[in-house]
Amino acid sequence: MCYYNGQKVSRAEFIKLLQLEKAVKKYDFLNRAVHNGFAYAPIAVLKRDTDETNFDIVQMEWGFLPPYLKNREAVSKFRNGYKDEQGKWHIGYTTLNAKAENLFNNEKGNPSIYAEAARKRRCLVLSTGFYEWRHVFPLNKKTGQPLKTSIKYPYYISVKDQEYFYMAGIWQEWTDKDTGEIVQTVSVTTAEANPLMQQVHNSKKRMPTILNDDLAYEWMFGDLNDERITEIALSQYPAKQMDACTIAKEFLATLEPATPFTYEDLPAIEYAI
Amino acid sequence: MQTNPTFEIVLSDITMTVNSHFVASDEVFRIEFSDGRPPLVVHEALGGNRPFWTSIPQGRQKEAEFFGARIAEKLKNK
Numbered sequence: 521m522c523y524y525n526g527q528k529v530s531r532a533e534f535i536k537l538l539q540l541e542k543a544v545k546k547y548d549f550l551n552r553a554v555h556n557g558f559a560y561a562p563i564a565v566l567k568r569d570t571d572e573t574n575f576d577i578v579q580m581e582w583g584f585l586p587p588y589l590k591n592r593e594a595v596s597k598f599r600n601g602y603k604d605e606q607g608k609w610h611i612g613y614t615t616l617n618a619k620a621e622n623l624f625n626n627e628k629g630n631p632s633i634y635a636e637a638a639r640k641r642r643c644l645v646l647s648t649g650f651y652e653w654r655h656v657f658p659l660n661k662k663t664g665q666p667l668k669t670s671i672k673y674p675y676y677i678s679v680k681d682q683e684y685f686y687m688a689g690i691w692q693e694w695t696d697k698d699t700g701e702i703v704q705t706v707s708v709t710t711a712e713a714n715p716l717m718q719q720v721h722n723s724k725k726r727m728p729t730i731l732n733d734d735l736a737y738e739w740m741f742g743d744l745n746d747e748r749i750t751e752i753a754l755s756q757y758p759a760k761q762m763d764a765c766t767i768a769k770e771f772l773a774t775l776e777p778a779t780p781f782t783y784e785d786l787p788a789i790e791y792a793i
Numbered sequence: 794m795q796t797n798p799t800f801e802i803v804l805s806d807i808t809m810t811v812n813s814h815f816v817a818s819d820e821v822f823r824i825e826f827s828d829g830r831p832p833l834v835v836h837e838a839l840g841g842n843r844p845f846w847t848s849i850p851q852g853r854q855k856e857a858e859f860f861g862a863r864i865a866e867k868l869k870n871k
Contacts, residue, residue: 524851525848527847528840528841529840530839533839540819540849545850
């Protein structure tokens with residue numbers, strides 16, 4: 521017999537509790553029902569273990585950081601943009617998502633910052649659902665023409681009959697050279713939107729790469745060439761297996777952010793299956 | 794991963810906001826308190842053949858027993 525918190529427990533229970541303790545310690549994200557990407561918060565990720573035969577569940581900082589960034593100040597400039605000493609503005613880069621088409625070469629045709637990670641460090645981001653905004657342009661009452669400013673409606677998107685699902689990710693270890701802090705950072709790959717997501721995320725017409733079990737296994741453990749990696753990252757999860765419902769605009773602050781909310785003036789989503 | 798929607802338990806002088814999660818194949822509950830005390834993670838473990846609520850990690854057993862029992866009541870009456 522052993523004691524845990526002053527209570528007598530069996531040795532097996534004691535070992536289980538110690539393992540649970542270790543696992544809980546790793547999960548800062550237990551209190552988050554919604555992951556807001558722009559908070560660059562930790563998210564749950566499955567990655568290959570050191571033997572490369574199984575996977576570990578770990579938390580990573582959402583927002584891929586290339587190793588050349590020296591410290592958090594450089595990270596902030598990289599993400600938000602900055603004005604240099606000559607007053608020239610340098611744009612920031614959002615690396616929450618990596619476009620499947622640009623995993624190996626960026627849009628200018630140069631080698632991508634994601635290339636090595638796509639070849640060597642593929643992972644799966646666990647999700648119960650995600651959020652996107654649908655932009656609707658109301659009509660001008662006098663002219664009947666669409667207004668230039670859209671109204672944004674948030675949607676919660678999930679996979680039917682699945683408590684959680686996998687999104688394809690790639691990860692990169694990053695070291696703050698000032699403090700020695702080491703973090704694992706991750707980006708979720710995106711594909712062209714399927715017919716459902718074309719209507720929901722109608723400003724960009726993209727969606728995260730959602731993988732079924734077979735593709736998820738291949739993505740994480742497969743010995744893949746660049747073409748196959750791109751092919752999987754580009755795969756479109758079927759619209760008919762997904763659900764999208766409107767939610768309250770204040771969803772980030774609510775206790776149950778996935779609760780459906782009806783907007784009287786919002787046209788329904790229609791797409792051919 | 795989260796196993797149930799977040800729920801609240803209102804006691805006479807404190808409100809608990811509870812999230813449940815599966816971690817390492819076991820269910821744990823993370824409680825946030827309205828009085829500002831640190832969040833508490835609790836789990837129902839087996840002592841002999843008798844279940845009991847414990848804090849994860851160790852150190853807050855009395856709170857775990859009290860607040861764990863409130864969670865059990867809430868889930869039973871769901």
